[in-house]
Amino acid sequence: MDLIVENFFNLKVLAETAPYLVRGFLVMIELCLIVIPVGLIGGTIVAVLGSYGIPWLRWLLVVYVDLFRSLPPLVLLVFVYQGLPMMGVDIPALGAVVLSFLLNTSAYYGEIIRAGIESIPRGQQEAARSTGMTRIQTLAYIVLPQAIRNVVPDLISNTLEVIKLTSIASVVALPELLRMARLAQGSTYNPTPLIAAAAIYLAVCWPIVRFLSRFERRMTAKA
Amino acid sequence: MSTTSEPILRVEGLHKSFAGVEVLHGVDLAVAPQELVFIIGPSGSGKSTLLRCCNRLEEPTSGRIVVDGTDITARSTDINVVRRGIGMVFQSFNLYPHMSALGNVTLALTKVLGKSRAEATEIGRAALDRVGLLFKEAAFPNELSGGQQQRVAIARALALEPKVMLFDEPTSALDPELVGSVLAVMRDMRLSGMTMIVVSHEMRFARDAADRVVFMDAGRIVEEGPPEQIFTRPQHQRTSTFLEAVGGH
Amino acid sequence: MLARLQENFFNLDVAWRYLPSIGEGMIVTIHLAVLIVFTGLGLGLLLAFLRALQWRVLSWPIVIFADIFRALPPLVVLIIFYFAGPFVGIRMSGFVATWLSLSLALAAFAEEIFWAGILSVGRGQWEAARSTGLRYGQTLGYVVLPQAVRLAIPPLTNRTIAVTKMTALASVVAVEEILANAATAQAYSANTTPLTMAAIAYLVIFVPLVAFSRWIEHRFAWKH
Numbered sequence: 001m002d003l004i005v006e007n008f009f010n011l012k013v014l015a016e017t018a019p020y021l022v023r024g025f026l027v028m029i030e031l032c033l034i035v036i037p038v039g040l041i042g043g044t045i046v047a048v049l050g051s052y053g054i055p056w057l058r059w060l061l062v063v064y065v066d067l068f069r070s071l072p073p074l075v076l077l078v079f080v081y082q083g084l085p086m087m088g089v090d091i092p093a094l095g096a097v098v099l100s101f102l103l104n105t106s107a108y109y110g111e112i113i114r115a116g117i118e119s120i121p122r123g124q125q126e127a128a129r130s131t132g133m134t135r136i137q138t139l140a141y142i143v144l145p146q147a148i149r150n151v152v153p154d155l156i157s158n159t160l161e162v163i164k165l166t167s168i169a170s171v172v173a174l175p176e177l178l179r180m181a182r183l184a185q186g187s188t189y190n191p192t193p194l195i196a197a198a199a200i201y202l203a204v205c206w207p208i209v210r211f212l213s214r215f216e217r218r219m220t221a222k223a
Numbered sequence: 224m225s226t227t228s229e230p231i232l233r234v235e236g237l238h239k240s241f242a243g244v245e246v247l248h249g250v251d252l253a254v255a256p257q258e259l260v261f262i263i264g265p266s267g268s269g270k271s272t273l274l275r276c277c278n279r280l281e282e283p284t285s286g287r288i289v290v291d292g293t294d295i296t297a298r299s300t301d302i303n304v305v306r307r308g309i310g311m312v313f314q315s316f317n318l319y320p321h322m323s324a325l326g327n328v329t330l331a332l333t334k335v336l337g338k339s340r341a342e343a344t345e346i347g348r349a350a351l352d353r354v355g356l357l358f359k360e361a362a363f364p365n366e367l368s369g370g371q372q373q374r375v376a377i378a379r380a381l382a383l384e385p386k387v388m389l390f391d392e393p394t395s396a397l398d399p400e401l402v403g404s405v406l407a408v409m410r411d412m413r414l415s416g417m418t419m420i421v422v423s424h425e426m427r428f429a430r431d432a433a434d435r436v437v438f439m440d441a442g443r444i445v446e447e448g449p450p451e452q453i454f455t456r457p458q459h460q461r462t463s464t465f466l467e468a469v470g471g472h
Numbered sequence: 473m474l475a476r477l478q479e480n481f482f483n484l485d486v487a488w489r490y491l492p493s494i495g496e497g498m499i500v501t502i503h504l505a506v507l508i509v510f511t512g513l514g515l516g517l518l519l520a521f522l523r524a525l526q527w528r529v530l531s532w533p534i535v536i537f538a539d540i541f542r543a544l545p546p547l548v549v550l551i552i553f554y555f556a557g558p559f560v561g562i563r564m565s566g567f568v569a570t571w572l573s574l575s576l577a578l579a580a581f582a583e584e585i586f587w588a589g590i591l592s593v594g595r596g597q598w599e600a601a602r603s604t605g606l607r608y609g610q611t612l613g614y615v616v617l618p619q620a621v622r623l624a625i626p627p628l629t630n631r632t633i634a635v636t637k638m639t640a641l642a643s644v645v646a647v648e649e650i651l652a653n654a655a656t657a658q659a660y661s662a663n664t665t666p667l668t669m670a671a672i673a674y675l676v677i678f679v680p681l682v683a684f685s686r687w688i689e690h691r692f693a694w695k696h
Contacts (some may be wrong), residue, residue: 003559003560007556008556008560066682066683067679069633070633070637070677070678070679071674074643074651075640075651075670075674078651078655079664079670082658082667083664083667086481087476087477088476160543164543166545170547171644178545178548178551185555190559191555191559194548194555195556197548201543201545202540202543206543209543216588217588278603280599303602303605303606303607306605307605309603311599313600317597317599318600319597319600319601319615320619321619321622330601330604331604334606334610334614335605335606335610379600
């Protein structure tokens with residue numbers, strides 16, 4: 001028991017390494033604030049193009065989505081981080097993370113939003129077009145707002161995955177929460193900072209998990 | 224008929240409340256062996272609740288229900304043993320969608336009665352044959368019409384050789400042209416001597432096949448008697464109002 | 473430009489040299505993935521069953537377990553098992569740490585998905601089964617769970633693919649799977665071709681699974 005307190009809940013180590021953890025936490029938040037909007041925008045583009053009714057384009061996007069659903073994000077990240085410099089493109093760790101997240105999360109968000117678009121009955125589009133709205137206007141004002149509202153839980157669930165996924169940025173030495181926790185562990189020879197990092201992830205993600213479970217229950221109660 | 228022999232099912236002073244609201248205000252009912260009792264009444268009168276209390280799908284708030292000498296409301300009674308002896312047929316069939324017609328019928332035979340697979344299959348086939356659906360034994364519920372599904376549900380209950388069968392609006396969810404096939408099966412069961420309690424709006428069937436009609440309203444039994452008495456000379460104003468509304472006259 | 477691309481990403485000499493190493497990595501990855509699928513789904517189903525028995529002493533810990541392992545990044549869990557474990561006397565290989573951490577993550581999600589499936593099986597099914605004398609546990613096991621599992625299959629397939637893909641994280645804890653072997657080869661050869669090979673190796677394993685999940689989604693729309 002003492003061993004656990006000494007190694008996992010060591011307050012002295014915690015106080016000493018808190019500044020590292022705070023910095024890591026801030027980088028993690030910053031990362032989320034970049035990659036989540038970027039992924040959502042990318043996903044919307046993928047979904048809109050996919051629902052445009054052009055067979056070859058649609059097919060191409062299915063290939064894109066399945067490709068990135070098959071490729072582990074860490075492999076993609078390492079590939080981008082190590083590969084681009086070989087082509088003479090100098091890319092900082094942050095750039096590699098954002099680029100690989102864009103490719104990966106756009107595929108997932110895109111698939112979700114596409115399902116949302118497909119759930120909107122055709123009559124909605126026909127009604128809008130019959131009032132003289134253009135295709136783009138119909139999409140922007142009529143279809144997308146309804147489509148996105150229908151898939152909010154799935155979008156939140158995927159966003160949770162994206163937040164958790166930011167931890168892999170530690171592998172390319174981006175100083176986010178997990179990376180800083182490991183550095184702190186290395187310098188103090190005590191794993192308390194790792195436990196603290198886990199607690200921070202839990203504090204951020206647990207409310208989202210709870211919300212999703214609640215929502216699920218409400219949906220099944222209605223059905 | 225009810226006076227000539229010991230009742231097989233006796234309800235005494237049954238009260239039932241949902242979240243503090245009482246829906247059954249002391250119901251007494253006795254059903255003799257081989258009797259067909261038909262319960263009619265407006266929706267919300269408590270007739271389905273009464274039926275569902277008889278195998279404790281609803282827990283009675285107070286009162287006693289005795290089936291074939293066993294007080295099923297007693298704490299010491301194993302309700303699962305009692306339920307083997309009481310068949311129930313639901314408005315929405317409730318067939319198991321992941322099992323064939325035969326699978327639906329044999330599940331309880333093997334798992335509750337502990338019969339061998341071969342024996343269960345034999346009994347299950349006989350039950351399906353009784354409802355005229357042996358040729359559909361391998362079909363899944365989604366491949367059957369509503370009337371066929373309900374007949375499989377009846378076979379599922381029959382296979383356990385119950386002493387009493389409860390029917391909770393068995394034809395209400397069916398298209399009109401499918402009602403006849405289910406009623407024919409019920410008429411057949413009646414002829415073979417099954418004790419049946421039926422909650423339904425099929426007044427024609429009640430008139431033809433019931434031994435006794437019970438009229439319920441607002442959680443109480445208002446009056447009961449042979450069908451021709453209830454349908455042609457109702458004693459209470461509420462009964463005749465109801466019958467006029469449903470066109471039972 | 474094109475020559476440079478070929479030289480650095482699709483270099484046949486390098487590819488030939490490291491093919492055996494990537495192949496060995498694939499075997500380790502598949503081995504890990506299969507173990508995780510069985511352990512994770514099995515544990516998830518068991519937990520959903522136990523939760524459905526509605527004993528408070530059992531269902532509370534299950535909910536807490538599922539919440540924690542859905543909220544924590546698998547890489548964080550993996551690193552704690554592997555790097556923090558020894559400090560309190562728990563030592564495990566990178567392989568076991570990966571197996572354990574990803575199985576727990578999959579189990580947590582699977583439990584939630586099965587549970588949602590159980591909740592969405594109608595009351596009438598319970599009543600019909602109980603009216604024939606089946607006990608609570610029998611009703612759950614023979615009538616409700618088979619339907620719940622079927623409802624759960626499409627979301628479960630997607631989640632299973634997402635979690636098994638994360639076996640690439642094992643490269644962080646010195647497991648010689650595809651990514652680790654490719655990274656080593658890349659360092660030795662100063663050439664990105666091994667990473668290209670790694671990407672292709674993952675696609676070979678997972679594209680059929682993703683295609684399968686699409687097929688299942690169309691197929692398993694439940695007909696009542």
